Amino acid sequence: MDKDLLKLLDLSTQDILSILDTADRLKAETKAGEKHDFPSGKILAMIFAKNSTRTRVSFEAGIYQLGGHGVFLSNSDSQLSRGEPISDTARVLSRYCDCIMIRTYEQEEVEELAKYATVPVINGLTDFAHPCQILGDLMTIREHKGKLEGLKATFIGDGNNVANSMIVGCLKVGMKVSIASPEGYHPDQKVLDFAAAYGDDIFQLFDDPKLAAAGADVIFTDVWASMGQESEAEKRRIAFEGYQVNDELMALANPNCMIQHCLPAHKGEEITEKVFEDHADEIFDEAENRLHVQKAVMYILMKR
Numbered sequence: 001m002d003k004d005l006l007k008l009l010d011l012s013t014q015d016i017l018s019i020l021d022t023a024d025r026l027k028a029e030t031k032a033g034e035k036h037d038f039p040s041g042k043i044l045a046m047i048f049a050k051n052s053t054r055t056r057v058s059f060e061a062g063i064y065q066l067g068g069h070g071v072f073l074s075n076s077d078s079q080l081s082r083g084e085p086i087s088d089t090a091r092v093l094s095r096y097c098d099c100i101m102i103r104t105y106e107q108e109e110v111e112e113l114a115k116y117a118t119v120p121v122i123n124g125l126t127d128f129a130h131p132c133q134i135l136g137d138l139m140t141i142r143e144h145k146g147k148l149e150g151l152k153a154t155f156i157g158d159g160n161n162v163a164n165s166m167i168v169g170c171l172k173v174g175m176k177v178s179i180a181s182p183e184g185y186h187p188d189q190k191v192l193d194f195a196a197a198y199g200d201d202i203f204q205l206f207d208d209p210k211l212a213a214a215g216a217d218v219i220f221t222d223v224w225a226s227m228g229q230e231s232e233a234e235k236r237r238i239a240f241e242g243y244q245v246n247d248e249l250m251a252l253a254n255p256n257c258m259i260q261h262c263l264p265a266h267k268g269e270e271i272t273e274k275v276f277e278d279h280a281d282e283i284f285d286e287a288e289n290r291l292h293v294q295k296a297v298m299y300i301l302m303k304r
């Protein structure tokens with residue numbers, strides 16, 4: 001694996017599987033109350049330019065469980081919002097910290113941070129990607145289904161950061177992928193080009209959610225308006241009408257089809273309350289596994 005985790009496009013299949021294997025081991029150690037084999041006193045800087053519940057708490061709890069300490073930096077109370085360049089911030093934080101996690105808008109900002117940081121950088125969500133989320137989802141699917149290869153994963157809704165990472169992550173571990181999103185809200189073209197190389201048997205993009213959901217083993221969805229798109233919420237509510245994960249759609253999927261939702265959910269929009277509650281165990285396992293998978297990423301990136 002490279003120095004950083006910036007996007008799943010940068011990872012090999014082996015990189016992903018070794019993160020998942022490490023996460024399984026760290027989860028088992030945590031549940032057994034065992035100490036992890038990891039040098040103590042590592043410092044993680046956590047930069048947040050957007051809101052967070054799961055990412056913030058799971059990274060902070062995770063570094064603590066690894067024997068280290070997390071330092072939370074919001075854009076509003078660091079010098080970033082007063083114009084200090086990301087390249088200078090990278091070089092300063094590298095002198096104090098052993099790893100930097102960042103949640104922000106532009107992917108380029110994260111790539112710039114990694115270029116100037118001498119310590120590993122982890123993408124905690126950008127407009128383009130949410131790699132930690134999909135690693136946690138793959139861990140959850142493997143726990144529930146006992147395998148990943150050959151399963152069919154479907155994403156219904158906005159071709160956003162979660163969809164982009166879902167396509168890349170699922171394809172890299174040997175899953176089939178189908179997407180349903182309306183015209184104008186498709187996943188990123190770079191991701192579609194990457195996926196197209198797998199061929200029509202493996203990757204399909206539809207307008208119609210019913211066609212995408214047929215035979216699915218796991219259905220993913222996410223909000224229709226992501227952070228930063230709040231002013232488009234009404235327009236998006238209209239564009240995404242019919243792109244709801246409900247009982248009718250679930251009836252087309254395979255029996256025992258799982259649901260993955262990164263949360264927070266807008267119940268009644270992208271997913272019904274009923275489907276959400278029917279699959280709450282899977283969805284909250286998914287939330288829990290963010291902790292274990294991010295510990296695995298920190299373990300691998302910081303231990304060497």
Ligand code: CP
Pocket residue numbers: 051052053054055056125133262263264
């Ligand atoms: N899924 C996720 O990243 O949640 P937060 O926005 O709460 O971190």
Ligand code: NVA
Pocket residue numbers: 125160161162222223225226227262263264
């Ligand atoms: N697509 C959502 C994910 C939140 C975890 C957003 O970017 O707001």
